[in-house]
Amino acid sequence: MQRHYKFVLSNITIAILALSNQAHAQDQSANPAALSKSADSQAEVQQIVVTGSAQGRGIRKIDAPYSITTASEEQIKEANPLSTADLFKIVPGVYAETSGGQTGPNIEVAGFPGGGDAPYVTIQLNGAPIYPAPTLSFMDNSSLFRLDDTIDHMEALVSGPNTVLSNGQPGATMNFVLKTGENGDEGLFRATVGTGNERRYDGFLGGKISEGWYATIGGFYRTDEGVRNSQFPTDDGYQLTGTLTHKLDEGKITIYGRTVNDKNLFFTAIPVTANSAGVPTGAFPGFNPLTGSLYGNETRFFTLQTGPGQSQNIDMSNGRGINLHTFGVDFTQKISGWDVSNKLNFVSGDVQTNAFFTGGVPQTMNSYIANAITNANKNTAAVAAGGLATTGSATYSDGSGTVAGNQQVLDAGAWYVDKQIRSTTDELKFSKELIKDHTFTFGTFLANYSSHDIWYLGNSTLMTATTNPKTINVALNNGAIISNKGNDGPTFYSVNDSYTGQKTAFFVADQWKINPALTLDAGLRSERQTINATLENISSQNIDTNPLHLYNQNTSVLNGTYQSVQQNDNATSFTVGAGYKLDKDLNIYARINSGHLMPQFDDIRGDAGSSVTAPVQGIHTYEVGIKSVGPVLSLYGSVFHKVFTGIQDSQILSSGQTIWYNYGSVTNGALFEGAWRPLTNLQLAFSGDYEDGKYSGFQGIDSSIGHSxxxxxxxxxxxxxxRLTPSYRVPMDWGSIKLYSTYSYIGQRYSDIQNQQVLPAYHTLDGGIVAEVGDKLEFRVSGTNLTNTFGLTEGDNRILGTTSGVVMARPIFGRAIEASVAYRF
Structure with missing residues (x-):
């Protein structure tokens, strides 16, 4: 039986808890154990954050009048993130679907009606966005970033002032700050082994190189066959990062560079059983949902027929990988009384997708042949050439024999996407207290970015509905070839498009300290965006002249003619906030945001040739919260109201049909996180959110979608x-042992807008143990989904509605264990 929990944490309740916490701290001030626990909380009290600060200098996390989550290098490791996107699980109000692997997640922000990819999420490196557009098709910010030991800490902001800063992200911004060597000389080598024959090697070296100069270098190399056995590496690649920092009299400059070449297999929906209502219930016979994969040696390499005499090779091991180069300069300096900050970032490289995208549910081989006969006999050219078909045969493509009539088979599209991307962003800020208690800030954000896309979508492949499947050839007795080496359908959507985008934004902000307790702030951003696109037109062609080759007819072919599209958009955003200190480490705040999300390249392509213009999304957020840090209890909580308008979205069905939607939404909810330290060395961290979000103003551009x-x-x-994360540290004569675990609960969701594809609630358990031996050696063992929970994050996005008996859905990964040893020098 499913239980649906509702949780609303009022500000009054939070305030009472927080004030009780402060009172308890005062009562325990003379207790040595309490003093020890107080020491544990001091780092949290004094923690400085820079993300969301309009002034360009840091502010205490507890004083920041907005919701922000932080994680140290050790806290990142204890979170056991499967990928960059998976680290969002520690951020209240963000839900990341990482069941696709290292890359290609769907990241949802509470109250932001995304439905796929990550349009409301920006990843930053040293305060600069990795790419100014949060999401393009087959590419989100998190897929362009890899975690390693060069990261000092992370800051994640949900809503807040970033709606007027940087690239103006109104949703969630996760900022990774690199180590610079300023905290002392450090060297590290780490070797990791794990499930799926994982082998990973990390290294880092940093410190002072001369007076006022510091440098670091670090990175990783890994190869991993993964939890899902695909018979070839799931992840294979390396990353190298370096920094050079020079301290100035009243500032500093950091130059950084990063190169990454990493291949990551991408997993989509697989068959699972379902009840009569279409609700998934468990494993499809012969296919383990925790470890099964449609990839294998027989489904690794393909040659796509993209036009008469033209082809494209696919190697599925490339997955959703990247070959990317990043260069940046982070500069801060006081000049003539002004605090000046400039963040420059340049990114260039290749982003590929070679992956299976599944469609309809499995059927028997006999059923497939019967349908093939029916369809072939409707093809007048095939009938004219060979007559009516009455029977058919199916054989394995590897020559191993005939396929049994009761064998379950399915179709999966072998999709190929290549994106050559480039971006340059620069944020320049000036801050100064022009009049007493008023700190005035103004600045600019400039971005120039591009993408050249080559796509071949479709390419249906017939295979057994098993792990590491075999491909199948099908022929009819009239000579018609239905499936050739598994290929039973053509490319249904080809793309050869080039895009360039320019953003120019100006922002101003003022922070007014009315008295020692009350601070007000306000910011305004004016942004203009121009997108130019050159799109190659497509036509439908038969690849060859044989009318009995049914597998390559009506192929989407690039035809050598082009159209140009341009769109200019302007928008204004603002933020107004107030913070009030009830006590030194007890604050309340309130904030109103009005933000926007500009149309991106894919929106422009979708509107090409029509009178429709991609809209600018309007986003309005209202938030009230409280922050408290004490020796026993730390608590951060907020309630929010969010309103969206002008959202345009699309859905590609298994037939190749694209359906477009326009809609808005209204959401009320609450976020909370904190930590309880009842005993010395024992901590229980917790976080979560409740939201009640509903669609509004819904319109379907396609006639099959109504207003329901x-x-x-x-x-x-x-x-x-x-999420609940207990941890306990045991001091030893030779060092220490720390045990930690995380229990996560994810409530019921719907995979589709129509709320017909139910994704049941699930819970997982992660954990680990780390032993520090002196100050040199570290031994760590950690695991994810230790209970082998069957949980789903995605249904069948290629259909409308659902089916009973069997559905296509994407499960989370099964149990994975890894162990590492690190040596510091």
Whole structure:
């Protein structure tokens, strides 16, 4: 039986808890154990954050009048993130679907009706966005970034002032700050082994190189066959990062560079059983949902027929990988009384997708042949050439024999996407206290970015509905070839497009300290964006002249003619906030944001040749929260109200048909996180959120979609999710042992806008143990999904509605264990 938990944490309740916490701290001030626990909380009290600060200098996390989550290098490791996106699980109000592997996640922000990819999430490196567009098709910010030991800490901001800063992200911004060597000389080598024959080697070296100069270098190399056995490496690649820092009299400059070449297999929906209502219940016979994979040696290499005499090779091991180069300069300096900050970032490289995208549910071989006969006999050219078909035969493509009639088979599209990307961003800020208690800030954000896309979508492949499947040839007795080496369908959508985008934004902000307790701030951003696109037109062609080759007819072919599209957009955003100190380490705050999300390249392509213009999304957020840090209890909580308008989205069905939607939404909710330290060395951290988000103003551009989806729950977002992370450190004569675990609960969601594809609630257990031997050696063992929970993050996005008996859905990964040893020098 599914239980649906509702959780609303009022500000009054939070305030009472926080004030009780402060009172308890005063009562225990003379207790040595309490003093020890107080020491544990001092680092949190004094923690400085820079993300969201308009002034360009840091502010205490507890004083920041907005919701922000932080994680040290050790806290990142204890979170056991499967990928960059998976680290969002520690951020209240963000739900990342990482069941696809290292890359290609769907990341949902509470109250932001995304439904796929990560349009409301920006990843930053040293305060600069990795790419100014949060998401393009087959590419989100998190897929362009890899975690390693060169990261000093992370800061994640949900809503807040970033709606007027940097690239103006109104959703979530996760900023990774690199180590610079300023904290002392450090060297590290780490070797890791794990499930799926994982082998990973990390290294880092940093410190002072001369007076006022510091440098670091570090990175990793890894190869991993993964939890899902695919018979070839799931992840294979390396990363190298370096920094050079020079301290100035009243500032510093850091130059950094990073290169990464990493291949990551991408997993999509697989068959699972379902009840009569279409709700997934468990494993499809012969296919383990925790470890099964449609990839294998027989489904690794393909040659796509992209036009008469033209082809494209696919190697599935490339997955959703990247070959990317990053260069940046982070500069801060006081000049004539002004605090000046400039963040420059340049990114260039290649982003590929070679992956299976599944469609319809499995069927028997006999059923497939019967349908093939029916369809072939409707093809007048095939009938004219060979007559009517009455029977068919199926054989394995590797020559191993005939396929049994009761063998379950399915189709999966072998999709190829290549994106050559480039971006240059620069944020320049000036801050100064022009009049007493007023700190005035103004600045600019400039971005120039591009993408050249080559796509071949479709390419249906017939295979057994098993792990490491075999491909199948099918021929009919009239000579018609239905499946050739598994290929039973053509490319249904080809793309050869080039895009360039320019953003110019100006922002101003003022922070007014009315008295020692009350601070007000306000910011305004004016942004202009121009997108130019050159799109090659497509036509439908038969690849060859044989009318009995049914597998390559009506192929989408690039035809050598082009059209140009340009769109200019302007938008204004603002933020207004107030913070009030009830006590030194007890603050309340309130904030109102009005932000926007500009159309991106894919929106422009979708509107090409029509009178429709991609809209600018309007986003309005209202938030009230409280922050408290004490020796026993730390607590951060907020309630919010969010309103969206002008959202345009699309869905590609298994037939190749694209359906477009326009809609808005209204959401109320609450976020919370904190830590309870009842005993010395024992901590229970917790976080979570509740949201009640519904669609509004829904319109379907396609005639098959009506207005009935108004009031439906926002797709893919749980109403309630929470995490509990206990940890206990045991001091030893030779060092220490620390045990930690995380229990996560994810509530029921719907995979589709229509709320017909149910994704049941699930819970997972992660954990680990780390032993520090002196100050040189570290031994760590950690695991994810230790209970082998069957949980789903995605349904069948290629259909409308659902089916019973069997559905296509994407499960989370099964149990994975890894062990590492690190040596510091």
């Amino acid at each position: 989806d108004n009031g439906n729950q926002l797709q893919r977002q749980p109403k309630f999710q929470a």
